[in-house]
Amino acid sequence: MEEYGGGNLLSEAMGSGPRVVVVEDCVEAPAAFVLHLLLKRALAGGGAVALLALAQPFSHYDRVLRKMGCNLSLHRKNGRLHFFDLQAFPGGPKGGAICDAFFRLYGDIQRVVDANRIAEHAGQFTVMIDDVSLLEVAAHGSIDDVLDFLHYCVTLTSEMNCSLVVLIHEDIYSSERVGLLLHLRYIADLVIRAAPLSTGLATDVHGQVSSFPLLVALANIMMRVGVLHL
Amino acid sequence: MAEAAVRYLRDGRLEGEHAPALSVSGSLQCCPLAARAMLHVTAALASHAASGKSQARGLVIVAFDRSPQVYLDFMRRRGLDPNTFNRCVRILDCYSDPIGWKQKIQSQQHQESSVEPCSMDKENVTIFRSVKDVDKLMCSIIDLGRGFEGEDKIYFTIAIDSISSMLKDASVSSISGLLSNLRSHDQTSSIFWLIHSDLHEPKFSRAFECLSTMVASVEPAVVDSVYEEEIPGNMSFLEKNYSNAKFYVRLKRRNGRVKHLYEELHVEGNDVKFISSSVSAEVNQNLLPKVQFNLELSEKERSDRANVVLPFEHQGKGEPIRIYDGRRSLPEAQQDPNLTASAILDEVKLPKSATSKGEIHYIRDSDDEQPDSDEDPDDDLDI
Missing domain, CATH: 3.40.50.300 (P-loop containing nucleotide triphosphate hydrolases)
Known part of the structure; x- marks a missing residue:
């Protein structure tokens, strides 16, 4: 699928080196595939990835990425992919404060990032969260804790040559005036949004992807809409 | 602004x-x-x-x-x-x-x-x-x-x-x-x-x-x-x-x-x-009523107006026109950081009073009011 518009649009949007990428989707047009493309892109470029998976188990990503020609198990063995299975997050002792759980999680991520920085290959490091909406559920709806955690992940991007990619389900927040989504858009350098076609369903086109670079250093703002074929 | x-x-x-x-x-x-x-x-x-x-x-x-x-x-x-x-x-x-x-x-x-x-x-x-x-x-x-x-x-x-x-x-x-x-x-x-x-x-x-x-x-x-x-x-x-x-x-x-x-x-x-x-x-x-006259200046009129030297400002005569811009922007101040704003003003006046009889020199403030604006010139005073 990356031969079509979606892939080109992504590489064009990612070309400017955004630090914080927010991928928004909705039920009609899920954008998990964007994460898969970005995951493959990050690993293929010689970098390392920490994948915080709340939505799917490792076997799912492994199967999808294998179809795309990328062997996740191998990368995991080589220490280039750090997989955090958070389906049971926060887990641990019941009754522990959620902020402590986030603190421990952040500590683990920072350790991995530090180790990567010291290692010889030391490419770009990507922290990927699939997805933030579930993180909020895990935090029992405490947005402040999620935002604190995300803020620390963002500080990694400015201090340690990292990038952060997060997926969020936009339609969950459509009725809220102020929510996690708005905060995320503020911290984003690049917003990638998957939406159904405005003209309705078509046989071979599933939806459209748009990207909005918000990068402060960008002088020339470019914006394109790509049509996504699945 | x-x-x-x-x-x-x-x-x-x-x-x-x-x-x-x-x-x-x-x-x-x-x-x-x-x-x-x-x-x-x-x-x-x-x-x-x-x-x-x-x-x-x-x-x-x-x-x-x-x-x-x-x-x-x-x-x-x-x-x-x-x-x-x-x-x-x-x-x-x-x-x-x-x-x-x-x-x-x-x-x-x-x-x-x-x-x-x-x-x-x-x-x-x-x-x-x-x-x-x-x-x-x-x-x-x-x-x-x-x-x-x-x-x-x-x-x-x-x-x-x-x-x-x-x-x-x-x-x-x-x-x-x-x-x-x-x-x-x-x-x-x-x-x-x-x-x-x-x-x-x-x-x-x-x-x-x-x-x-x-x-x-x-x-x-x-x-x-x-x-x-x-x-x-x-x-x-x-x-x-x-x-x-x-x-x-x-x-x-x-x-x-x-x-x-x-x-x-x-x-x-x-x-x-x-x-x-x-x-x-x-x-x-929204505030102005719709009238027949032209209340706004055109671009040319605006620039012409900006070029008029008002009678109470000093007329140039070869000297640059100075505009008072904040506390210490006059050239003398840069050489001597200890000067206060009033000292600067004195110094500007001094050489001239030495050459001729008493003159009052007006230094326009860089504040955005035009000298001929409708604004009350004394409205900064606390009375």
Whole structure:
């Protein structure tokens, strides 16, 4: 699928080196595939990835990425992919404060990032969260804790040559005036949004992807809409 | 008119008054632009402080949203020399480690092994690790402000970027308390902050506007009146709003009169540029009745008017026309930093009174009022 518009649009949007990428989707047009493309892109470029998976188990990503020609198990063995299975997050002792759980999680991520920085290959490091909406559920709806955690992940991007990619389900927040989504858009350098076609369903086109670079250093703002074929 | 706001902040407070305060507000529709306008104002005040034109000796930046590095880079690109920067800018870094997690991890690591921690060593950046404690934040800000060099009473300017991030960890009342305490602190020369208005209920942003003497709001250049918000996929709107915005300033003068100013803001490289739009009439448009006469000047008439030398101003005669611009901008001041504003004025008069009989020389203030404007020339007087 990356031969079509979606892939080109992504590489064009990612070309400017955004630090914080927010991928928004909705039920009609899920954008998990964007994460898969970005995951493959990050690993293929010689970098390392920490994948915080709340939505799917490792076997799912492994199967999808294998179809795309990328062997996740191998990368995991080589220490280039750090997989955090958070389906049971926060887990641990019941009754522990959620902020402590986030603190421990952040500590683990920072350790991995530090180790990567010291290692010889030391490419770009990507922290990927699939997805933030579930993180909020895990935090029992405490947005402040999620935002604190995300803020620390963002500080990694400015201090340690990292990038952060997060997926969020936009339609969950459509009725809220102020929510996690708005905060995320503020911290984003690049917003990638998957939406159904405005003209309705078509046989071979599933939806459209748009990207909005918000990068402060960008002088020339470019914006394109790509049509996504699945 | 961003100039006007900057000038008010630069001139600082009078004895017995609260410091002037500017609130810069913006929404997501023009998000990068409000933040850039804030950077622009910050850099302008830093360079005023560096050149000694402002009342404040230095600038304390309280950075929540952006890493101190962003400020350092921006100021460097604006041409501020790193030494001056170190002398008159202090950054309280609430971005890197706002709730102390990194320090905690570091101390844990030290117990296990001695891994070299990654830290930022910059003399003018202080990392603040407990943003939830508003009282401590206030003390740290004031401590940093007191650290500037100088004799007599040292004034300083405070920039907070942004209030919205503070509101995540503290209540509206405690932050309003912090702001008004900072405003009334006797060493604060001026204070300004950024607020993302759409992240809070409207009453919150209004509460902070009440604390300020100036409000600058950055609004999207184009708004679709039918949908009232961006339509996904409608790129032309977005594209325009990312490079242009409207900049409204509302400022309250000492005598209580309120002024509305309007400018257009354009992205230009890494900085923003303010263009006083010929549509400044837009603000007045609703107020003025529709009449047959021409109330506005054309571009040519405007430039002709600007070229007229008024009889009470000195007529040039080969000398450059000086405009009084802040406390110490006259060339003599640059050679002698100890001069005060009144001393400068004396010095300007002296050589002339030596050559001829008594003359009164009028030096126009750089303030934006035209000499022949309708405004009451005495309205600054406190009677």
